[in-house]
Amino acid sequence: MDHFDVLVVGGGINGAGIARDLAGRGWRVLLAEASDLAAHTSSSSTKLIHGGLRYLEYYEFSLVRKALQERELLLKSAPHIMWPLRFVMPHDRAMRPAWMIRLGLFLYDHLARREWLPGSSGLRLRGSPLGAPLKPEFERGFVYSDGWVDDARLVLLNALDARARGAEILTRCTVTVAQRETAAEGGGWRVSLSEAGLERQVHARALVNAAGPWAETFLRQVARPAAGESLATKSLRLVKGSHIVVRRRFDHDHAYIFQNPDRRIIFAIPYEGEFTLIGTTDVELPDEAIAGFAKAEIEAQEVVYLCEQASRYFKEPLRPDQVLWTYAGVRPLLDDASGDASAVTRDYLLETHGDGAPLLSVWGGKITTFRKLAEDAADLLGEMLGDARPAWTAAACLPGGDLSEWIGAPQRPDRDFERFVQALQARHAYLPPALARRLARAYGSRVDLLLGAARSLAELGIEVAPGLFEAELHYLREQEWALDADAVLWRRSKLGLHYSEAQRAAVAAWMAARSR
Template sequence: MPAAAPSAALPADANPVDVLVVGGGINGCGIARDLAGRGWRVLLVEADDLAAHTSSSSTKLIHGGLRYLEYHEFGLVRKALQEREVLLKSAPHIMWPLRFVMPHDPAMRPAWLIRLGLFLYDHLARREVLPGSEGIDLRTHPAGAVLKPEFSRGFAYSDGWVDDARLVLLNALDAAQHGATVLTRTRCTRAQRDAQGWTATLQGRDGSVRGVRARALVNAAGPWAESFLRNSAQPAGAEVLATRSLRLVKGSHIVVRRSATPGWDHDCAYIFQNPDKRIIFAIPYEGEFTLIGTTDQEISGDPREARIGDDEVAYLCAQASRYLRARITPADVVWTYAGVRPLLDDAAGNPAAVTRDYVLEAHAGGAAPLLSVWGGKITTFRKLAEDAAGEIGRLLGQARKPWTEGAFLPGGDLRAWIGEPLRPDVDFERFVAAVHQRWPWLPTALGRRLARAYGTRIDRVLDGAQYPYELGAEVAPGLFEAELRYLRREEWACDAQDVLWRRSKLGLHYDDRQREDVARWAGWTQVPMDMEMDKDVNRNAFPAGGACS
């Protein structure tokens, strides 16, 4: 069943929904999916594009959080470790195992402490897919070639990689396939509670205003969760809804070309320990690039205005250069992005030490319950959504069974193509081979990219094409009209930024003219990059979502 189009009509006031979910990031989309799969009537609204902010600006890891062990966050780490393989199995096209190498610097942490941490990491949760940790000799291991010669010893362990923006999108698709209505570019400007439920005012990007009735309200607005309660959600009587505070912590990343790190001819990522007791990752990215991040800087003001600072670029370059043979400089940086993590204020002085765990806060409100989501991280989104859907059921007086733990995300069930699953990364390669067998005329690189992005939904993208010319014009290298039509029809793509920076990362591979060609194809407006090219630093900030045409 196709996803609801971005222009889908709002439910009429006379036909209320059970749950209104505010926020189209990973938590909001995950909750909408879980609720819809339990049979609740769900409406999700997002003021911008799906994953327009925090949820497309992560380090893109499915991980337990090795460094959180130092802060004694054993419960969080165990919960995240339990979720890793659940997620990897649910969508092997957008998630896969990744091996990490940690060069040992005795000045940072003693080897025995690292071994202890990795032992806990290996054993806090059961592993079926990911191999355990090991010590390695960097003088002979392929990962040592890119490092300075003084790093002769290291450790290797496993976590997972995810296309974060597409993970959000797949949850929204699954919610829609289970009957939810998903509306992007639609802001909830007011939600008024009364004895029978909630009356919400929704405003479209074109200024149109509509009301909707809901039995329950979920506040999954991420960095705006606190301000939504204070400014938009109207309680009945003298009730106070905003009882918690968020700390907004900016995490910034830089991207350099793979050629800036000669000798990196393997698929491992690196985790580097820094003198400030933080860590950064250096990760293979988009084939031709390396992703380096992240920072932790507390901010105030509108999270939409968060941008990487020159000090953060310099910091990431300097810390990576402590380990890499080739020095990374700001001139090597070709792209940057910054996201704001909405972390629950736990009075930790150091932003890096603020808990990444989540809290679900319920206000029963008689017949009009409210559930607010505080904190969270991508790896635990499914468990958070499951807990939230269970709580909503309790508040509405009808418990309904959870269902997502063994479920596939759209495009992730490869069994009809490859037979019984073996291991997510192996299964994906078998799927790619099946794609090339079914469509032998597809260029190899294009077939792999489409398989990676869409999984078994690739047939919906190709839309019955039997010959190359049936894909339509090649609007930009490797991007044909058939795919653009699919993205607009089924994935809520409303402008070129949605296509180039969230539904894909093709914008990183294209030049300005090619990006403009994509925008021009449907009369879309190519929204300028948020940060102009610096004279001394070849980088762009993550582009914001633009308006639908």
């Protein structure tokens, strides 16, 4: 039987972040994910690194400040998968008054220190390229800063870093039983795992429940208390957020934030060069909606809602039949008795269970605060194990994020990335510019692990689909736990959006031929 200090259940952003932090402190860590990394909620976000401007209306000042403190820190840690983004908020006189928005933006600018992101300002939309896609009645607005992230790759980079620091990462591995031992039995956790039909028994001194939407189910059905104990649990509210993707609706590089009559907001964001991403909804789900590991699906009325709300602002109405792709994720929000699902707190809670072998459950959270959540969790686990070890992630780059060997000393993340693209093109001049930029975005300074000593496209192997060569597919299988076409096309990349059905089928056939 293998022995670990900590077993982390769940390979979403919180589980991967906690595994990374713990491994970096020298703990022996095992992460078990029942499906693929970021297969559910953590690849289905609005993909923003942001403080959450709208949470100010719910007086969530602590959450917004915490998220804003993380914003620039994260952008520095991985400039290839995260970058700054300016947001345009057209002013709708029928909604919030201008003074309220100015006050909110002032707080947003000053709740946490900004080193290089520009602050907010007023904006005249009429005559501006930023106003051109909008209806003429929207004459003025506001502009402010936040950031964008490739959410699925953020999870992947945390898992890569955890593995590089000694953690074992198991995907498609289900925890079937986690039995808490009494002090007389050793005081840890005996855990049964099922991977590819094979059973494995491991022992861990501590257990982390980072199962996201399934965290409550894990405690009730999988984690078993020692004799005479009980595992009290919090309750989750499962709130589905759905998104639609359409052809590009505007040519500039800013995003829009639109205020809706129901006092919710939606975003319209430049996406993958050729598209616009619009979302999100807030639909409360019953627990049985995600029985097993069911994938959340958008409903027809959600598509209509997003099209109608976007059409309130865009000159050219948006119709459901123009939607090219959709995705939905289930947010596991801590039940705080809020009546409105959109008002439920996005903050997190770390809960310990009893006085026996350490058990830590992660409730709630948002992608922007994952690093701080992981740091807090690792601090708490160190105390529970009687061996507190110092935090380290605040100043650390994620894999591929340290570009110094290519460009020298870092200056500003967005400009550093552009210098990196130029350096990559100079070193691998055979790469077409669009391919070089895509590889730079996906892999950062790890790109040479994929390209190796290749001196021509031919040396990258067969071009399985446009711009996707065998060298990259081998890298994704061997280094990034990608075992099927969905992992390649929709999580490790978004190439599925750019490919035809036949091209996606070619990738699926290549992966299936090499599946284990």
